[in-house]
Amino acid sequence: MFFFWLSAAAILVAFIIAGQIIGRRTEGAKDYAFAGGKASGAGVAGILLGSVVGGASTVGTVQMGYLYGFSAMWFTVGGGVACFLLGRFLARPVRTSGVATVTQLLKKEFGETASTVAMLGVTLGSMLSMITQFMSCNALIQGVAPVSRWGASAITTAAMFGFIAFGGMKSFAQLGKAKILLLYIAMGLCTLAAIQGGGTAANVGGTLPLHPWFNPFGRGFFEDLGGFFSLLTGILCTQIYTQALISGRSLEAAKRGAYISAALMPPLGFFGIWVGLTLRAQGVDIPAGHALGWFIRNHFPPAAAGAIWVAILITAIGCAAGLVLGIGTNFIQDYYPCVMRACRPSVTEDSLQRGTLAASRTAVIVLIVTAATFGALGENLPILQWSYLGLAFRGAGTLCPFMVAVLLPGRLKNPWALAAIAGGTAIVCLWPLLKLPGNPLYPGFAFSALCCLVGCRKTA
Numbered sequence: 001m002f003f004f005w006l007s008a009a010a011i012l013v014a015f016i017i018a019g020q021i022i023g024r025r026t027e028g029a030k031d032y033a034f035a036g037g038k039a040s041g042a043g044v045a046g047i048l049l050g051s052v053v054g055g056a057s058t059v060g061t062v063q064m065g066y067l068y069g070f071s072a073m074w075f076t077v078g079g080g081v082a083c084f085l086l087g088r089f090l091a092r093p094v095r096t097s098g099v100a101t102v103t104q105l106l107k108k109e110f111g112e113t114a115s116t117v118a119m120l121g122v123t124l125g126s127m128l129s130m131i132t133q134f135m136s137c138n139a140l141i142q143g144v145a146p147v148s149r150w151g152a153s154a155i156t157t158a159a160m161f162g163f164i165a166f167g168g169m170k171s172f173a174q175l176g177k178a179k180i181l182l183l184y185i186a187m188g189l190c191t192l193a194a195i196q197g198g199g200t201a202a203n204v205g206g207t208l209p210l211h212p213w214f215n216p217f218g219r220g221f222f223e224d225l226g227g228f229f230s231l232l233t234g235i236l237c238t239q240i241y242t243q244a245l246i247s248g249r250s251l252e253a254a255k256r257g258a259y260i261s262a263a264l265m266p267p268l269g270f271f272g273i274w275v276g277l278t279l280r281a282q283g284v285d286i287p288a289g290h291a292l293g294w295f296i297r298n299h300f301p302p303a304a305a306g307a308i309w310v311a312i313l314i315t316a317i318g319c320a321a322g323l324v325l326g327i328g329t330n331f332i333q334d335y336y337p338c339v340m341r342a343c344r345p346s347v348t349e350d351s352l353q354r355g356t357l358a359a360s361r362t363a364v365i366v367l368i369v370t371a372a373t374f375g376a377l378g379e380n381l382p383i384l385q386w387s388y389l390g391l392a393f394r395g396a397g398t399l400c401p402f403m404v405a406v407l408l409p410g411r412l413k414n415p416w417a418l419a420a421i422a423g424g425t426a427i428v429c430l431w432p433l434l435k436l437p438g439n440p441l442y443p444g445f446a447f448s449a450l451c452c453l454v455g456c457r458k459t460a
Contacts, residue, residue: 004144004297007306008313012159015178015314039247044257045264046177047244047322048086052079052235053180053265054319055136056129058187058312060383061269062292063139065276069213071224072276075384076269078231080262085236087258091245093406095254100246101330102239102402109405110417117418118398119330121425122238125393126323127371129234132386133320134375135289139383140313143293144305153376160317160324160368179311179318180264186311187271190292193299199278207281226439230388233395233445237402240326289383320371328363388441389432396444397424400452408456416455424448 039047057076064072099105102122107115134156141152205214212218217225235241248254272292279291286294296309336359401417424444431440 001302004302004306004309007303008310009306011182011307011310012314016159018178038249039244039253039257040249041253041256041260042177044244044248044254045260046180046257047247048083048241048257048261049180049264050318051240051244051322051326052083052261052319053183053268053315054322055133055140055316056319056384056387057265057268058183058272058315059136059139059289059292060132060387061272062276062295063288064384065273066280066288066291067276068218069208069277069280070216070273071212071218071227072273072384073216073266073269074224074227075231075387076266078228079235080265081228082232082235082241083258083265084262085232086241086245087255087262090236090242090406091248091254091258092251094242094245095248095251097406100243102237102242102398103330105405106398106402106417106421109409110401110412111414114401114414114418114421117425118401118421121397121421121428122394123327123330124429125234125390125395126238126240126327127367127374128390128393129387130320130323130327130367130371131374132383132390133316133323134371135383135386136316137313137320138375139287139289140293140309140316143290144297144309149376153372156313156317156320156375157368157372159313160321161365179314182311183268183315184264186308187268189304189308190275190295190299191271194275194278194295197278197299198282199274204274204277204281208277213277213280222439222442226441227384227388229445230391230395230439230441233399233441234391234393236395237399238326238394239330240322243326243329320368324364324367324371327367328360331363332360392428392439392441392444393425396428396441397421397426397448399445400424400448404452404456411459412452412455413459416451416458420448420451420455423451 053076057079061072061075094105097105097108099108103115103119106118134153137156138149138152141147141155142149145152147155208214217223244257245254248257275295276291279286279295284291284294292312293309296305296312299305300308398421401412401420404412404417424447427444427447428440431438431443
């Protein structure tokens with residue numbers, strides 16, 4: 001295992017050093033939160049892919065492929081469609097809105113109460129998604145090393161600090177491009193190794209029955225469609241993804257980055273599914289969450305295995321880092337000035353600006369430690385299922401009012417917007433607590449959409 005750990009450590013340290021070098025060039029809050037508004041199309045794609053493609057798209061997809069087969073495809077397919085819609089419909093209005101965050105746009109359109117309720121729902125959903133990234137990293141680490149989940153979580157936390165704690169979005173945009181290149185190489189090699197190791201279409205198809213393994217709706221039509229729908233609703237109104245559009249140096253760069261992301265995301269899911277199906281067809285009996293780490297360790301020479309393994313680990317770390325940046329930006333841009341003015345009425349605008357960068361870094365550190373703690377407590381939970389739930393929290397109540405605010409400003413009155421946001425989010429929250437059947441995203445989103453529809457018709 002010496003060469004495994006040597007190659008893994010070399011690549012991980014290189015990424016951390018790169019993050020620190022870029023971080024030293026971060027001069028202010030705009031650099032930290034929006035990469036100075038100078039990201040190229042590739043940089044925007046790096047932010048989008050870096051914050052969507054992570055542990056759920058790799059570890060979680062292999063896990064779900066091992067358990068259910070092709071129904072694991074909906075995470076990356078849904079993410080690709082959502083990125084296309086970001087570029088096609090949201091890039092221009094978000095960039096010309098004159099606001100920095102989703103919360104600010106909702107506040108501008110619907111008032112303080114509605115925007116605060118929306119922020120709480122989106123933050124809770126983003127935290128759930130962050131926790132699943134830590135669960136993915138922990139599963140990867142425990143798949144190759146005899147460490148506890150707390151030790152694995154500590155390793156992930158240290159690496160994430162090196163990635164973005166000091167460089168923010170500027171580091172994330174640059175490292176995101178390298179991360180996606182590494183990930184494509186790593187998952188492509190895993191797929192080739194699976195095929196060469198007996199996981200051909202003939203062998204896998206001849207061993208496993210059509211249902212559920214090759215049925216895209218193998219877990220049930222509404223269950224799997226809900227996974228796809230949760231990606232659409234969650235991504236379109238989450239801060240880090242709109243933040244990526246604002247970070248582009250031009251509208252064309254923002255759109256190009258979104259379209260690149262839409263094209264690159266779905267194939268990664270199919271790579272992961274085939275690895276999971278191959279292990280299932282070969283009768284390998286392991287904890288599903290450890291499937292990808294086990295496969296890498298047992299199908300490659302140690303040095304190559306270390307490089308591939310750490311590339312996927314970096315992907316999950318980077319995805320969590322993107323969500324951290326989104327939540328941190330919401331808090332700092334929307335609430336930090338209010339808190340400071342309440343505590344120090346005499347504070348000047350210059351002092352607020354100087355303190356924003358330090359406050360952003362502090363918020364990021366607190367969020368990382370919190371997610372790491374809950375990630376260590378969530379061992380053996382189904383990663384994609386929790387990712388879907390996190391996305392449902394983000395989008396069920398917020399997406400419809402957000403889209404009205406962006407595309408039809410002035411059409412929805414504040415009470416209807418508040419009812420849509422609060423009602424949709426509350427339904428998603430209460431549904432599993434009351435042990436009601438079905439995906440809570442459907443009733444939550446339906447209630448929110450109905451409020452927006454009625455409210456817009458009354459205004460027309």
